[in-house]
Amino acid sequence: MxxxxxxxxxxxxxxxxxxxxxxxxxxxxxxxxxxxxxxxxxxxxxxxxxxxxxxxxxxxxxxxxxxxxxxxxxxxxxxxxxxxxxxxxxNFTSEQKKAIIAALAEGLKESGYAVAKTYGETIEDRDSQITLSILGQEIVAELGEEGVRIKEAWDPDGTKKLKIRDIVAPKIPDFTVRAAGATSIDVTMPGxxxxxxxxxxxxxxxxxxxxxxxxxxxxxxxxxxxxxxxxxxxxxxxxxxxxxxxxxxxxxxxx
CATH class of the missing domain: 3.40.50.1000 (HAD superfamily/HAD-like)
Known part of the structure; x- marks a missing residue:
């Protein structure tokens, strides 16, 4: 059992x-x-x-x-x-955080998937992980069920997140870049x-x-x-x- x-x-x-x-x-x-x-x-x-x-x-x-x-x-x-x-x-060091945040910002811009309207922070420092949320961290908190619907509709097959990941990963090869939630990319230490x-x-x-x-x-x-x-x-x-x-x-x- x-x-x-x-x-x-x-x-x-x-x-x-x-x-x-x-x-x-x-x-x-x-x-x-x-x-x-x-x-x-x-x-x-x-x-x-x-x-x-x-x-x-x-x-x-x-x-x-x-x-x-x-x-x-x-x-x-x-x-x-x-x-x-x-x-x-x-937790990451301050220098590691700076490199990761810069790579995520550049990768989102280069992907062409940045959106005009976001809700809350798009790049969030979680100390031991840094996360890019393309629509913003607070979309569900601000819009409720409509926010969930918008998130689920943004990238239903995951191809947008994978493209952003593939752009970001070579910029910070010492870290792992992973397509995570419905509209997010997570960066962590390897493994x-x-x-x-x-x-x-x-x-x-x-x-x-x-x-x-x-x-x-x-x-x-x-x-x-x-x-x-x-x-x-x-x-x-x-x-x-x-x-x-x-x-x-x-x-x-x-x-």
Whole structure:
């Protein structure tokens, strides 16, 4: 029997940068009663707070079973002594940040995909990861469901993101440049992906690959969840948070 269930966030537990649906909140709380749970995402910790931490259970004994891994596992948080504690953070130096930010700005301009209207920052320094969001980081916060629709329609087959990635990557060869969310490009140190995050999680918990089940909406070649599958961890591929909810209903009903 699995001991820990790990999830991608956007597209798997909720629409992009959106809050959990009440159905998912109830299932997530129920899951914590029986399993340890991990959420791993390219997003920053503050986005975890916005999307689900303020909605789910406040029971300390349940929150202590939750593992938070923002920025693809380069940061790790646990609930201890009544609050979320950062256990480690693998941050860039200031010089590395400058080089990455410049390359992302140049790459977006050269691609021809820069848009006239953006919402919030387009390049966000997440300390251990730097992310380009072509439409802006706050499009969903400002526009709600319409923002989700615009994001999903901007690059449905992923070709625009891949073109930007291919322009940026040669500019900063010492880093990994990855097409990530619906409208985003992530830059990390080499070797940083969700498989790396799972290794860090196993190191922290003592669990093995066979103890973990992972769910994600990008478990396809080129997708940012695929590395977990290639790493030999059992996975369930989903297309939306509704698919995930359906799978979780089956899991909790069998307990």
């Amino acid at each position: 699995k001991k820990l269930i790990a999830f991608d966030l956007d597209g798997t537990l909720a629409p992009s940068k959106s809050k959990f649906d009440p159905r998912m909140v109830a299932l997530f709380d129920k899951l914590l009663e029986h399993f340890e749970v991990c959420v791993i995402s390219g997003g920053k910790y503050e986005l975890f707070q916005r999307q689900f931490l303020t909605q789910i259970t406040t029971e300390p004994h349940l929150l202590s079973r939750l593992h938070l891994m923002p920025t693809s596992g380069t940061r790790y948080y646990r609930y201890e002594k009544g609050d979320w504690q950062e256990k480690y953070a693998e 940083i992906d969700k498989a790396y995050g799972m290794d860090k999680l196993m190191e922290a918990t003592g669990y093995s690959k066979s103890d973990i089940l992972f769910m994600g909406d990008k478990i396809v070649p080129g997708g940012n969840d695929y590395a977990v599958y290639e790493h030999g961890i059992d996975c369930i591929a989903v297309r939306s948070w509704e698919d995930t909810a359906y799978a979780l209903e089956g899991i909790v009903s069998a307990i």
